[in-house]
Amino acid sequence: MLYLAVAARSFRRYSTYTAATLAGIFTNSVFGVIICFVYIAVWEQSPDAGGYDVTDAVTYAWLGQAMIMTVAIWGGGTTDELALRIRTGDVAIDLYRPVNLLGWWLAGDLGRAAYHLLTRGIAPTIVGALLFDLRYPADASVALLFVVSVVLAVVVSFGLRMLVACTAFWLLDDTGVKNLAAVLSMFLSGLVVPLVLFPGWTRDLATALPWAAFLQVPADIWLGQTSGWSALQALAFQAGWALLLLRACAAVIARARHKVVVQGG
Amino acid sequence: MVDRALWGMRAYGVLAWMWIRVSMTYRASFVMLTLGQFLITGLDFLAISVMFATVDALGGFSLAEVAFLYGGAGLCLGLADLILGNIERLGQKIRLGTFDAMMIRPVPLFAQMASDAFALRRLGRITQATVVLVWSLVVLDVDWTLGRALTVPYLVVFGTAIFVSFFTLGAAFQFWTTDGSEAANAFTYGGNTLAQYPLTIYPTEVVKALTFIVPIAFVNWYPSLYILGRPDPLGLPAATRFASPVAALALGALAAWAWRSGVRRYRSTGS
Numbered sequence: 029m030l031y032l033a034v035a036a037r038s039f040r041r042y043s044t045y046t047a048a049t050l051a052g053i054f055t056n057s058v059f060g061v062i063i064c065f066v067y068i069a070v071w072e073q074s075p076d077a078g079g080y081d082v083t084d085a086v087t088y089a090w091l092g093q094a095m096i097m098t099v100a101i102w103g104g105g106t107t108d109e110l111a112l113r114i115r116t117g118d119v120a121i122d123l124y125r126p127v128n129l130l131g132w133w134l135a136g137d138l139g140r141a142a143y144h145l146l147t148r149g150i151a152p153t154i155v156g157a158l159l160f161d162l163r164y165p166a167d168a169s170v171a172l173l174f175v176v177s178v179v180l181a182v183v184v185s186f187g188l189r190m191l192v193a194c195t196a197f198w199l200l201d202d203t204g205v206k207n208l209a210a211v212l213s214m215f216l217s218g219l220v221v222p223l224v225l226f227p228g229w230t231r232d233l234a235t236a237l238p239w240a241a242f243l244q245v246p247a248d249i250w251l252g253q254t255s256g257w258s259a260l261q262a263l264a265f266q267a268g269w270a271l272l273l274l275r276a277c278a279a280v281i282a283r284a285r286h287k288v289v290v291q292g293g
Numbered sequence: 294m295v296d297r298a299l300w301g302m303r304a305y306g307v308l309a310w311m312w313i314r315v316s317m318t319y320r321a322s323f324v325m326l327t328l329g330q331f332l333i334t335g336l337d338f339l340a341i342s343v344m345f346a347t348v349d350a351l352g353g354f355s356l357a358e359v360a361f362l363y364g365g366a367g368l369c370l371g372l373a374d375l376i377l378g379n380i381e382r383l384g385q386k387i388r389l390g391t392f393d394a395m396m397i398r399p400v401p402l403f404a405q406m407a408s409d410a411f412a413l414r415r416l417g418r419i420t421q422a423t424v425v426l427v428w429s430l431v432v433l434d435v436d437w438t439l440g441r442a443l444t445v446p447y448l449v450v451f452g453t454a455i456f457v458s459f460f461t462l463g464a465a466f467q468f469w470t471t472d473g474s475e476a477a478n479a480f481t482y483g484g485n486t487l488a489q490y491p492l493t494i495y496p497t498e499v500v501k502a503l504t505f506i507v508p509i510a511f512v513n514w515y516p517s518l519y520i521l522g523r524p525d526p527l528g529l530p531a532a533t534r535f536a537s538p539v540a541a542l543a544l545g546a547l548a549a550w551a552w553r554s555g556v557r558r559y560r561s562t563g564s
C-alpha cells in the first residue's frame with residue numbers, strides 16, 4: 029500500500045510539467061517520422077530484413093519512441109534524484125526511513141513510468157498511427173502480455189540505472205558512469221537499429237543482454253513475432269534479468285550502508 | 294554597431310576561455326566526457342553501418358556517400374553546439390532568476406548566453422564527425438575539381454550558421470514557454486538526424502518543406518549534391534546548390550529578430 033502511495037505521488041509530481049511534456053511529445057514525433065522513412069528505405073531494399081516486414085519496422089520505430097521515456101532508455105528517472113541525494117548526503121534520511129530503499133525508489137520510478145507511458149508513450153504512437161500504416165496487437169491477450177512486458181522492461185532498466193546511481197556512493201559524481209551507461213543502452217536496446225538487424229553472432233549476443241529487455245522484447249510481443257509459449261519465454265527472460273539486477277542492487281546497497289556510516293552521512 | 298558587435302565577440306571569447314579553464318580544472322572528468330561524446334556519436338554511425346549490412350544502398354546512396362552526408366551534418370551541428378549549444382538553458386536560467394543577473398552586466402546578453410558553460414568537451418562529437426567525413430572523402434570516388442574541394446569548407450561554414458540560427462530560435466522560443474526547451478531539439482538534433490540520410494528517402498513534400506520552410510536541406514544536402522555530382526530529385530535550378538548562404542542569412546535574420554523581441558518582451562519572474 030505504501031509503495032502504491034509512493035508511485036502515485038511520483039506520477040503526480042511528473043505530471044506538473046505540461047509544457048515540457050508537450051515539447052517532448054513533439055520531439056519524439058519528429059524523430060519517429062525520420063526513423064520511419066529510414067526504415068522504409070531499408071525494408072524497400074530488403075523486404076524481410078531481420079524477419080520483419082516494412083509494417084513491422086515502421087511500428088517498431090514508433091514503439092521505440094514510446095519506450096524512450098517510459099523505460100528511460102537514455103537514463104534519467106528517479107535514480108538521477110537518488111544519485112544527487114547520495115552526493116549531498118540526503119540519502120542518510122532515505123536510509124533511516126522504515127522502508128526498503130530499493131522498493132521506495134522502484135515504486136517512484138514505476139509511477140514515473142506510468143505517467144510517461146500515458147503521455148510520451150501514447151501520444152507519439154497516435155501521431156505515428158495517423159501518418160503511417162502500423163501493426164497492432166492481434167488480440168487482447170497480446171496487448172496484456174505487452175503491458176506486462178513493458179512493466180518488466182521498466183524494472184530491468186531501473187535495476188541498471190540503480191546500479192549506476194549507486195556508484196555515486198564511491199565516486200560521489202556518477203556523471204561519467206551514467207554517460208557510459210547511456211551509450212550502451214542507446215545502442216544495445218535497439219533504439220536506433222532493431223537488434224534483429226544485427227549481423228551474425230552480434231545479434232545473439234545483443235538479444236541476450238539486459239538491454240534487449242528495454243524495447244526489443246516488448247516490441248516483438250506487440251508485433252506478434254513472439255507469441256504463445258515463446259512470448260512467455262520472453263517475459264521470463266525479462267523477469268530473470270529484473271530479478272538478477274534487483275538482487276545486485278540490494279547487495280550493492282548493503283555494502284554502501286557501511287560506507288555511508290564511515291563517511292558520516 | 295560594428296563596435297558593439299566586436300565588443301560582443303571579445304566578451305564571448307573571454308567568457309568562453311574562462312569556461313575552458315574551469316573544465317580543465319577537472320581534467321580527468323573532461324577527458325572522460327569528451328571520450329564519452331566521441332563514443333556516443335560513434336555508435337550512432339555504427340548503427341548506420343549495421344543497416345548497410347542488410348542493404349547496399351539507402352535511397353540510392355552508398356555507405357560512403359551516406360558517410361559524407363553524416364559527417365557533414367554532424368560536423369555542422371557539433372560546431373554550432375560548441376559555439377552556443379548551452380543557449381538552450383535559457384528557460385532554466387529564467388526560472389532560477391539567474392538570467393536577471395546577466396541583464397545587469399555590461400556585456401551583450403547574447404554573448405553571455407552563447408558562451409555560458411562553454412563546453413569544450415563537445416570536441417568529442419566534432420572529432421567523430423570529422424573522422425567519418427574524412428573517411429568518406431578518402432573512399433569516395435569523386436572527380437575532384439577545385440570547385441568541389443572548396444565546397445566542402447563552404448558547406449561546413451554555412452551549415453554551421455544554419456544550426457546556430459536554429460539553436461538561437463529554439464532559445465528565443467523559451468522567452469514564451471520557459472520549459473519548452475525540448476521542442477528545439479526537434480530542429481537541431483532532429484535536423485541533424487534528418488540530414489544524415491540522403492533526402493531521397495523522404496517523400497517529396499517533406500523535401501520541399503525542408504527546402505522552403507525549415508531549410509535543413511541547405512545544411513549539407515544541396516552542397517553535397519554538387520560535390521557528389523548527383524541530380525536534384527526536386528529538379529530545382531542548379532543555383533539552389535549554392536543557395537546555402539541565402540538560407541543561412543534569412544534564418545539568421547529571423548533568429549536575431551526572435552531573440553531581440555524575446556529579450557524586449559521578457560519580464561522577470563520576480564522570484
